[in-house]
Amino acid sequence: MKKNNRQAYLFIAPFVIVFLTFNIYPIFLTLYYSLTNYSGMGGIDQADFVGFNNYVRLFSDRYFYQAFFNTIRIWGLNFVVQMLIALGLALLFSDIRLKLKGIGLFRALFYLPNIITIASVALLFSILLDWNHGGLNQMMLSLGLIDRPINWLNSPVYAQSAVALIGAWMWFGNSFIVLLAGISGISKDFYEAALIDGATWLQSFKYITIPQLKPILLYVLITSIIGGLQIFDLPMLLTDGNGSPQGALNTMVLYLYNQAFKYNNFGYAATIAYGLFFITVAFSAITFRTMYRKQV
Amino acid sequence: MNKMKIARVIIYIFLIVLVIVCFIPFYMMIVNATRPNSEILRGFTLIPGDALLDNYDTLTSYMDVWTGFRNSLLVAVSVTVLNAYFSALTAFALVVYEFKWKNAIFVTFIVMMMVPGQLGLLGLYDLSETLGILDTYWPLIIPAIAAPFTVFFFRQFLITTMPISILEAGRIDGASEIGMFHRIVLPILMPAIATMGIFTFIGSWNNYLVPLVIIRTPRLFTLPVMMGALSGSPVAMNLGAMYLGIAISVVPIMVAFLFLSKYIISSITAGSVKG
Numbered sequence: 001m002k003k004n005n006r007q008a009y010l011f012i013a014p015f016v017i018v019f020l021t022f023n024i025y026p027i028f029l030t031l032y033y034s035l036t037n038y039s040g041m042g043g044i045d046q047a048d049f050v051g052f053n054n055y056v057r058l059f060s061d062r063y064f065y066q067a068f069f070n071t072i073r074i075w076g077l078n079f080v081v082q083m084l085i086a087l088g089l090a091l092l093f094s095d096i097r098l099k100l101k102g103i104g105l106f107r108a109l110f111y112l113p114n115i116i117t118i119a120s121v122a123l124l125f126s127i128l129l130d131w132n133h134g135g136l137n138q139m140m141l142s143l144g145l146i147d148r149p150i151n152w153l154n155s156p157v158y159a160q161s162a163v164a165l166i167g168a169w170m171w172f173g174n175s176f177i178v179l180l181a182g183i184s185g186i187s188k189d190f191y192e193a194a195l196i197d198g199a200t201w202l203q204s205f206k207y208i209t210i211p212q213l214k215p216i217l218l219y220v221l222i223t224s225i226i227g228g229l230q231i232f233d234l235p236m237l238l239t240d241g242n243g244s245p246q247g248a249l250n251t252m253v254l255y256l257y258n259q260a261f262k263y264n265n266f267g268y269a270a271t272i273a274y275g276l277f278f279i280t281v282a283f284s285a286i287t288f289r290t291m292y293r294k295q296v
Numbered sequence: 297m298n299k300m301k302i303a304r305v306i307i308y309i310f311l312i313v314l315v316i317v318c319f320i321p322f323y324m325m326i327v328n329a330t331r332p333n334s335e336i337l338r339g340f341t342l343i344p345g346d347a348l349l350d351n352y353d354t355l356t357s358y359m360d361v362w363t364g365f366r367n368s369l370l371v372a373v374s375v376t377v378l379n380a381y382f383s384a385l386t387a388f389a390l391v392v393y394e395f396k397w398k399n400a401i402f403v404t405f406i407v408m409m410m411v412p413g414q415l416g417l418l419g420l421y422d423l424s425e426t427l428g429i430l431d432t433y434w435p436l437i438i439p440a441i442a443a444p445f446t447v448f449f450f451r452q453f454l455i456t457t458m459p460i461s462i463l464e465a466g467r468i469d470g471a472s473e474i475g476m477f478h479r480i481v482l483p484i485l486m487p488a489i490a491t492m493g494i495f496t497f498i499g500s501w502n503n504y505l506v507p508l509v510i511i512r513t514p515r516l517f518t519l520p521v522m523m524g525a526l527s528g529s530p531v532a533m534n535l536g537a538m539y540l541g542i543a544i545s546v547v548p549i550m551v552a553f554l555f556l557s558k559y560i561i562s563s564i565t566a567g568s569v570k571g
Binding site: 004005007008009011012014015016020021023025026028029030033040044084085097100102104106107109110112113115116117118119120123124125126127132133135138139142154169172174177178181198225226229231232233236237240253256257260261263268270273274276277280281284 | 299304307308311314315318319321324325328337338339340342376382383385386388389390392393394401408410411412413414415416417419420421422423435438439441442443447456461473474477498501502504505509520521523524526527535538539541542545546549550553556557561564565
C-alpha cells in the first residue's frame with residue numbers, strides 16, 4: 001500500500017529545485033542565447049535578438065561542417081577498432097572449449113585506462129607523440145622501425161588516428177566487459193542445439209550470438225555515439241587547443257568552447273550546442289531504428 | 297585435444313602482448329618521471345633514472361599539484377555524497393508515496409538522461425555569474441543534488457529489493473518518515489549507492505570541461521584543469537617534470553583501482569545487462 005503523504009513533496013523538493021535551476025533553466029537560457037548575438041560579456045541585456053540568424057550561419061559554416069566530419073571520422077575509427085578488439089576478446093573468453101583462465105585479471109587490466117583522467121592521458125600522449133623528443137619516435141627509432149622521426153601531431157591523418165586510437169585504448173576494456181556479460185547471458189541450449197544440427201562456428205556466431213546480443217550492441221553503440229560526439233578533452237589538450245594540425249582536431253565541442261570562451265561569440269556557441277544536440281538525437285534515433293527494423 | 301592446448305598458448309601470448317601494449321604508455325611515463333630532462337631528450341630507455349627529486353622540485357616550484365589533488369578530492373567527495381543522498385531521498389519518495397506530477401517527473405528524468413551535458417553549459421556559466429558563484433566550487437557541486445540517472449537506478453533497485461511492509465511496520469512503531477529513510481531505506485540501498493558512487497566519483501574526478509569553464513583562480517584548479525595548464529607552462533620545458541606531474545595525477549587512481557577493481561567491474565554491467 002502506498003501512502004499519500006505531504007512529506008513526499010518535501011523529500012523531492014531539493015531535487016526538483018536544483019533540477020529546475022541548474023539543469024532545465026540553463027538549457028532554456030542557452031536556447032535563448034542561440035537567438036541573440038550575445039558576446040558572453042557585459043550581460044545579456046546588451047545583446048540583440050537576431051532570430052534564427054545563428055542557425056542560418058551554422059548551416060553554412062564550413063568550420064562547423066569540418067568539426068562535424070572530424071568528430072564522425074574520429075568516432076568511427078575509434079568505434080571500429082574498439083569493437084573489433086572488444087568483441088574478439090569477448091568471444092575468446094566466452095568460448096566453452098577454450099576455457100581461458102584469468103578472466104578477472106585481464107578484465108581489470110584492460111579496463112584500467114578507462115578510469116584515468118582524460119586530461120592527463122591527453123597531456124601524456126602530447127609529449128609521447130612529440131616529433132623530436134617524444135617517446136614513441138625514440139622507441140621506434142631505436143627498434144629500427146623507422147629511420148627518421150615522424151611528426152605525428154603535424155599530420156591531419158596521424159593526429160586524428162591518434163585521437164581515435166587513444167579513445168579505443170581507453171574504451172575497449174569497457175566494451176569488452178559489457179559484451180562478455182551479454183554473451184555469457186545467452187542460453188547454452190541455443191549453441192548445443194546448433195551443434196547437434198551441424199552448424200559451424202561462424203553460423204552459430206551469425207545466427208545466435210549476434211541476434212541475441214542485439215540489445216547489448218545497441219546499448220554499446222548508442223552510449224558510444226553520445227560520448228563520441230562530445231569528444232573534447234583529447235583534441236583540446238593533444239595539440240594547441242585550436243584544432244591543429246590544419247583543423248584536423250577541431251571537433252564540435254572544441255569548436256563550441258572556442259567560440260564561447262576564446263572568440264566571445266556566446267550566442268553562436270549556444271547555437272552550436274543546439275546543433276550538437278539535434279545531431280545526437282538524430283544519430284541515436286537512426287541507430288535505434290536500423291537495429292530494430294529487421295527484428296522478427 | 298593437443299590442438300586446443302596450442303591454441304590456448306597462442307591466445308595467452310596474444311593477451312599478454314595486448315596487456316603490455318596497454319601499459320607501455322604508463323610505464324614510459326613512470327620511467328621518464330625519474331629521468332633528467334637532458335637524458336630524455338637524448339633517447340628512450342626502460343630503466344628508471346635518478347632525477348625523481350629534481351623533477352619534483354622543478355614541478356612544485358611552478359605548480360602545486362597536491363593542492364590540485366586536494367581540490368579534486370573535495371569536489372569529487374562532495375559531489376558523490378550529495379548525489380547519493382539526494383538521489384536516494386528522491387527515489388524513496390517516488391517509490392513509497394503517491395503524489396501529483398509523479399509520472400510527469402519520472403518521464404522528465406528519462407528524457408533528461410538523453411540530453412548531453414554541453415547543452416546547458418553556457419547557461420550554467422552565465423547563471424553562475426549572475427548568482428556570483430563563478431570561480432567557486434558551487435556550480436560543480438550543487439547540480440549533483442539532481443542526478444536523474446542515479447535516481448532512476450535507485451528507484452529500480454528499491455522496487456525490487458524493498459518490501460513496503462517493512463515501512464508499515466515502522467510506522468506502527470511510531471517512526472517518522474525521514475527517520476525510516478535514514479534507518480531502513482539507506483542501508484537497503486547501500487549496494488546501489490556503492491555502485492553509482494564509484495562512477496560518480498570517477499566522473500567528477502576526471503571532469504575537465506566544466507571546471508575549465510567555471511574556475512579561473514589557479515589556486516582553485518582541479519587536477520585535470522591543472523594538467524591542462526601544465527602544457528603551456530614553463531614546466532613544459534622540462535620533460536621529466538612534465539612526466540612526473542602527469543604521473544602524480546594518474547598513479548593514485550591506478551592504485552585505488554587495484555583495490556576496487558572487482559567491485560568496479562561488476563558494476564559496469566549493472567547498467568547495461570539486466571538479470
